[in-house]
Amino acid sequence: MNTIENPNAKRITLKDIAKRLDVSHATVSRALNRVEDPLISESTRARVRQVAVEMGYRPNHAARSLATGRTGLVALWLWSEAVPNSYHANVSQQMHAAAQLRQYQLLVNLVSRKTLDAPFNNVFDAWHVDGIIAHEAGPAIQAQFQGTPRPPVPVVATGVYHLLPGVDRVYIDVQAAAQLAMKHLIGLGRRRIVYVTDDLAHRHSEPRYVAYNNVLQDSGLPSAYLDVPKSRPAVRACVKAYVEKNGPPEALFCHNDDMAIAAYRGLCDLGIRVPDDVALIGCDGIEDTEYLEVPLTTIAQPLTEMCEIACQFLEQRIEDPTRPIQEATLMANLVIRSSTGGRSP
Amino acid sequence: MNTIENPNAKRITLKDIAKRLDVSHATVSRALNRVEDPLISESTRARVRQVAVEMGYRPNHAARSLATGRTGLVALWLWSEAVPNSYHANVSQQMHAAAQLRQYQLLVNLVSRKTLDAPFNNVFDAWHVDGIIAHEAGPAIQAQFQGTPRPPVPVVATGVYHLLPGVDRVYIDVQAAAQLAMKHLIGLGRRRIVYVTDDLAHRHSEPRYVAYNNVLQDSGLPSAYLDVPKSRPAVRACVKAYVEKNGPPEALFCHNDDMAIAAYRGLCDLGIRVPDDVALIGCDGIEDTEYLEVPLTTIAQPLTEMCEIACQFLEQRIEDPTRPIQEATLMANLVIRSSTGGRSP
DNA sequence: AGCAACAGTGCACACGTGTACGGTAACACG
DNA sequence: CGTGTTACCGTACACGTGTGCACTGTTGCT
Numbered sequence: 217m218n219t220i221e222n223p224n225a226k227r228i229t230l231k232d233i234a235k236r237l238d239v240s241h242a243t244v245s246r247a248l249n250r251v252e253d254p255l256i257s258e259s260t261r262a263r264v265r266q267v268a269v270e271m272g273y274r275p276n277h278a279a280r281s282l283a284t285g286r287t288g289l290v291a292l293w294l295w296s297e298a299v300p301n302s303y304h305a306n307v308s309q310q311m312h313a314a315a316q317l318r319q320y321q322l323l324v325n326l327v328s329r330k331t332l333d334a335p336f337n338n339v340f341d342a343w344h345v346d347g348i349i350a351h352e353a354g355p356a357i358q359a360q361f362q363g364t365p366r367p368p369v370p371v372v373a374t375g376v377y378h379l380l381p382g383v384d385r386v387y388i389d390v391q392a393a394a395q396l397a398m399k400h401l402i403g404l405g406r407r408r409i410v411y412v413t414d415d416l417a418h419r420h421s422e423p424r425y426v427a428y429n430n431v432l433q434d435s436g437l438p439s440a441y442l443d444v445p446k447s448r449p450a451v452r453a454c455v456k457a458y459v460e461k462n463g464p465p466e467a468l469f470c471h472n473d474d475m476a477i478a479a480y481r482g483l484c485d486l487g488i489r490v491p492d493d494v495a496l497i498g499c500d501g502i503e504d505t506e507y508l509e510v511p512l513t514t515i516a517q518p519l520t521e522m523c524e525i526a527c528q529f530l531e532q533r534i535e536d537p538t539r540p541i542q543e544a545t546l547m548a549n550l551v552i553r554s555s556t557g558g559r560s561p
Numbered sequence: 562m563n564t565i566e567n568p569n570a571k572r573i574t575l576k577d578i579a580k581r582l583d584v585s586h587a588t589v590s591r592a593l594n595r596v597e598d599p600l601i602s603e604s605t606r607a608r609v610r611q612v613a614v615e616m617g618y619r620p621n622h623a624a625r626s627l628a629t630g631r632t633g634l635v636a637l638w639l640w641s642e643a644v645p646n647s648y649h650a651n652v653s654q655q656m657h658a659a660a661q662l663r664q665y666q667l668l669v670n671l672v673s674r675k676t677l678d679a680p681f682n683n684v685f686d687a688w689h690v691d692g693i694i695a696h697e698a699g700p701a702i703q704a705q706f707q708g709t710p711r712p713p714v715p716v717v718a719t720g721v722y723h724l725l726p727g728v729d730r731v732y733i734d735v736q737a738a739a740q741l742a743m744k745h746l747i748g749l750g751r752r753r754i755v756y757v758t759d760d761l762a763h764r765h766s767e768p769r770y771v772a773y774n775n776v777l778q779d780s781g782l783p784s785a786y787l788d789v790p791k792s793r794p795a796v797r798a799c800v801k802a803y804v805e806k807n808g809p810p811e812a813l814f815c816h817n818d819d820m821a822i823a824a825y826r827g828l829c830d831l832g833i834r835v836p837d838d839v840a841l842i843g844c845d846g847i848e849d850t851e852y853l854e855v856p857l858t859t860i861a862q863p864l865t866e867m868c869e870i871a872c873q874f875l876e877q878r879i880e881d882p883t884r885p886i887q888e889a890t891l892m893a894n895l896v897i898r899s900s901t902g903g904r905s906p
Numbered sequence: 907a908g909c910a911a912c913a914g915t916g917c918a919c920a921c922g923t924g925t926a927c928g929g930t931a932a933c934a935c936g
Numbered sequence: 937c938g939t940g941t942t943a944c945c946g947t948a949c950a951c952g953t954g955t956g957c958a959c960t961g962t963t964g965c966t
Contacts, residue, residue: 305644305653591924628922910964
C-alpha cells in the first residue's frame, strides 16, 4: 500500500537523489530514463534506481513537459449534448483505459454544439495536449484547423463519421450491418419503415441513413423520416404525436439505442405492442437494450477495439508526424433480439 | 472561430510579446496576470493585452506549474467497477462541468477494488494534482494517507459514505429518504421486504441499510437480505434464484437503481408483476428509471449541487490548507412512481 | 612510456513562467 | 540645484528535468 506523499516534506527531486549518491542530477536522469542507452554503467544505474525507490521519487510532469515539449496529455473530444447517452460514457471509459496503457492521461473535453470555441480554448490550447481523439466530431473539428493542410496537433477521428482528410481515423462500418437490419425487417414483412433521428438535416451522408434509403429504394418501398430533439422525453412525445397523426408504421429504425428506448415508451403509452404491431431497432449496442422489457434489436459497435486502435494510431503519429495517414475499419454487428420478432397473427 | 495553432510556427511566449513591445517579459507577465496590482501603468497593460491577443498568446501550463507549484489539475476518484452504472457517468459529467467553472481540469482516476495502488501511482503522484475529489471512496482512500493526521493533498469526500475524519465532505443524506421509503412500503401493506445489495458485508453503517433495519425493527417486521454480484445479468439471475427458492417477497428494496432494473427483469422472467405482486424501489435517481416499463420509485440524489459544492470546498482548501473542515449535507428525495403503486385486489 | 580509444560522468544551458529585489526615470519640494 | 519620493519597469533567479558537449579516468596497444 502506497500513501499519498506529504508535500510539507518537500517532494523528492532528481537533485535530492544526486546529492545522496554524490553524483550529478544528469546522471540520475539518465539512469532512470534512458533504459537501454549504455551511457551509464550498470552498477550506478542500479544504485540510482534503488535510492529512487527508497526515497519515493516521482518525476515532476510539469518540468518534464517543459524540457521535452511533450505533455503526455491527450484530449478526448465529445459532444456534450451526447453525454447523457450511456454509449458515450462507454466510449469515455474505454478510451481512458486504452490511453492509460500507453502512459497518456486523457482529458475529456466536452464540446457544446452551441459554443464551439470556448472549450477549445480551455483544453486544447491551454493544456498543450500532445494529441486529440475526436469522437463523432464530423466536420466540426475540421473547421478548427482550416487553412493548414494537416492538423497542427495529431488528431485521430473515431466513430461512424469519417469524412476528414489528412487525419488518421478509426472507422466503424455501420452501413453493412444497417443494410442487414433493413433486409431483416423487410424479410419479416415490414414495409412502412420510419427512420427516427435527431439532426435529420445533417444525416445525408450518414451510413445508417444511407443504408436505410438504399435498401428501401432497391425494394421499391417508401421512406419516411421523423426528426426528433435530443432528450428522451421529447423523443417519446414526438413518436406519440407522429403515430397519432399518421397511424402506426410497421417498423421504426432509430438512429441510436437511446432514441429507441424512448420511442418504445412512446409506443407503449399508446398501447401499441412491440414487436407485434411495430418492430423496433436501434444502434450502438448499449447495455440497457438488453434489459428493456422487450430486448432490443440493435447494431452493436466494437468500442473496445476502436479505442485501442485509436490510441495506437495517435501514439504512432506523435512519434512521427510525417508518416502516412492510417485508416482502420471495424465492422459493426447486427444483434437480433425480440423487438424485431415475428408478427403475431 | 479559433483554430488550433500550428506548432511548426513556434508557440508564442511571453518573450515574443516582450520583444515586440520592447519591454521585459516580466512586465508582460505582470500585465497579463496581476489584474489589479498597480505595478503596471494602464497604458502598457492595455498595449500588452492587445498584442497578446493579436499574436494569439496562450500561457504554457507546464511552465506555469513549475513556477507556481500548482498544476490546476484535480483528480476524481471513482471505483472502476461502478462505471457501467450510469449514475457514475452522471457524477463524472457534472463534476467536469463544476471543475471547469473554477478553471480546474479534471482527471478521472478509475480505481479498481482489486489493484488499489496502481492507479494511485498513475494519477495522484505522477501528475501532482492540486486536489482530489473522492466519490464514494469510503475507508479505502483513508488508508492511502495513513500516518499523517491530515491528507497531504486536499481531499474532498462526496457521496453517501462520509466516515472520513480530517477531510471536507459533501454528504448526501439518503437515510431520511430511505426511512420515508420504508414507511411508504409498509403503509402499502408490504411486510416481507428484502434488501438487495452487493458487498453486503460492508453495508453495516450504510444509511440505506440502517434505515431499512431501523424501520423494520420499529415495526416488528422481519428483515431479509440478498447479496448479489455487481453485473446486471448476475443480479437478474440471483433474484430469480431467490424467488424460486423462497417464494416472492412483498417488496424489494434495492441498493441502487441499476440493481433495481436488473431485479425487475428477474421478476418479469418469472411472470411476477410489479407492483401487483412485488413492490420495487431503487436508489440514485438515474434517468433510466423513468423509462422502465413500470417507472421506478427511487431515492433521487442532488448530484449537480453535490459536484458544485465539492469543487467549491476543494478550491477553498487549496487556497488555505489550514482552514477548518467543512461539511455539507444535501437531502435526497423520495420519488414515488408506479413500481410501488397500490396492490391490485 | 606514450598515446589512442573509449566508457562513464559532470557542466552548463534550455524550456516558459512568476516574482523579489534593485534600478531608473520623472517629479515635487525645500 | 540637491534630495527624497513615487511610479514603473528590468534584472536575475528559481522551479525540475533533459541533453549536447567537454572532461576525466581507465584500459589497451605499440
